[in-house]
Amino acid sequence: MRFLMLEAYYGGSHKAFMDGLCRHLPHTTEIKTLPARHWKWRMRSAALLFIKETERMEAYDGIVATNMMSVADFKALAGPMCPPVLLYFHENQFDYPPSPRSHVDYQPAMTDLTSAMAADVVAFNSASHSHRFFQSADAFFRRFPKPDLLWVLDTIREKSVVLYPGCDFTGLTPAGDKSYALPRCIVWNHRWEHDKNPSDFFFALEEVRKKNVNFKLMLLGARHARVPDSFSRAMETFREHIICSDYPEDKTDYFRFLSRAHICISTAWQENFGIAVAEAMAAGCLPLLPSRLSYPELLPPEFHSSCLYKDTSGLISQLEWFASCPEEEFRKYQDLRSWVLRFDWKERIVPFNKALEDMVHAKKGTLGSGR
Template identity: 35%
Template sequence: MANILFLEPFYAGSHQYFADGFIRHTKHNVQLLTLPGRFWKWRMESAGMEFARMINNRKKPDLVMATNLMDLAQWKVYSGWGEIPHILYVHENQLDYPLNEGEKRDFHYVWKDYSNFLIGDKLIFNSQYNLDSFCHKFKRFSRSLPDCNPIDPENIIRNKSVIISPGCSIIERNDLQNLKMKKNESPLFLWNHRWEHDKNPEDFFSLLKKLKNKTIPFRLALLGESFKDSPSCFHEAKSLFKEEIVHYGFVQSRKDYEMWLKKADFVVTTARQENFGISMVEAMSAGVLPLMPDRLAYPEVLPREFHKDCLYTHEEDLFEKLCLLMDHPDLNLLREKLILKMVRYGWEEIILELNALIDETLEISGLK
């Protein structure tokens, strides 16, 4: 059993979810150091130094695990623990995040990613899509640099990278016989994603407007975390869909959140950026049938047998796929199959992969 120091510079959302889940399920002893989940650019600039200050007189761990919204080189220098093996868990990369209108990409933070990936002893990407998107886009990025062209990351980064999805809290369903939608009840649509621009909620509400205009009845549960600068379409939706909305706003209680997942019939994502999709996996594990764009990490996460029914290519296709899915002759059978497939993403399965990687890293380092 190893002593691990886990550094989480952005302790919120999926980063917090992963860190907490890892600590609950791993066989190793883990100490967690965190910084609040805000000011992500400042975290990438300063978190390494701040964590080095926080360790004080702590005993040197056997291994450091960190996520990538920090400067790993800065941490290694100021902590003096550079010889310890470091595993970097890569939730996102700065070349793949969609920009708002008029916004320019800050390539300084792309360089931070690149530096981190070279310095980490082992890299864990949460999806093949995440790894591929960085490697492919970095080639184009490097051509824009004035001189001192960097090493092509294709071989170096791929050779020390593995793909391990974040463990998910699978929703237990012991009532498969009750999955089928009640005949006299309109379908319940679920939004359980962040209320932010990269999730592209405008296209989701556009879909619902089409249903409403065609007098197709539905109910709507708008969950997910909101923020001060959340898109205005959520406020507009509260008025536009006042007759359909059965819940509006973030659900604090995990028990209540799972209750809504068990009630929902369909979950839709229209995201412009996604490297895995924890909220979608949680919903699918409860038997909620998904509609996902045929891009980003979704085709990788969704089992192939569901691609025909549940992946769409554009807005019109989304509407057509939804109508077909609503009229599917055996939705209950689809749900049962989906629930069984999602078990692979549960923490009980994922932790075995993470523990094995940690053991292998320690053995190579001569610390096991």
């Protein structure tokens, strides 16, 4: 089969996902992309830009697009020759927390809804994300004046699936003799943005330090021109602990740093899967994650009580233990690495391939029946 891959925000996790999917699908793929900037403009204009570059719709058996493009616009412009579309939700615009400098804008959320209505298959990157999408959209529609629009969600739900993204763990195999001796290294490998809630992370570090627990610190993760003030303060507050504050462009260098860490922490308010956490676990890090969002899905149930925390006090107490416990106690958690390997692309490509092939066959079956 031949698939057209459309990514209107080709950067970060969006880029990693689309590149990985193209590399592992056992079909021919042709990818069209736009730079990862001006996301609202991308959502509104990407269909126009992509349709201009696509000459023969009948050359493709199917399309994969992410929610940074209006699928409704694209299919309307493509006309009756448009092949079936799988729409992949990395995030949705209903529950994405606005930055302190922005206001709530429901236009992108409506684009998400019309895209989902127009798509043939709607895929979410976690069960938690799917649940929050429908919950938030339901609350949104209930604010509308009559007539009732809740039927839209029933239509979308009927064609929705959960497809975890694949991860590329190549180069992340830690040495069998990796040391977990004190002091242990804590890593932040998330984006330096407000929705990742860095303030709570640095607060927990300060509280643990007050308990005379020593640690090393690596501040990895992508950053933009503007970063939260908490990072600037942390660079001074924890200067004696920081052994790295960088985001290596080369993935090999990034993995090399990550493989030296011992504890990965998230304090995020917004996370729909958690590739950064999965990568850290594959590198042998022990995760400390909030018991919300998609994080419970990244861990086996038997590790929930020790690796998921309910509030900041729970994070502090568990971090104190992980950063100071004997090495033999720390090593009891190393089975997590084998667990997280289920998110490797070699495993995840199987359900992706089935979903795409089923979508194409269903479309051809409908056309063949004359409906």
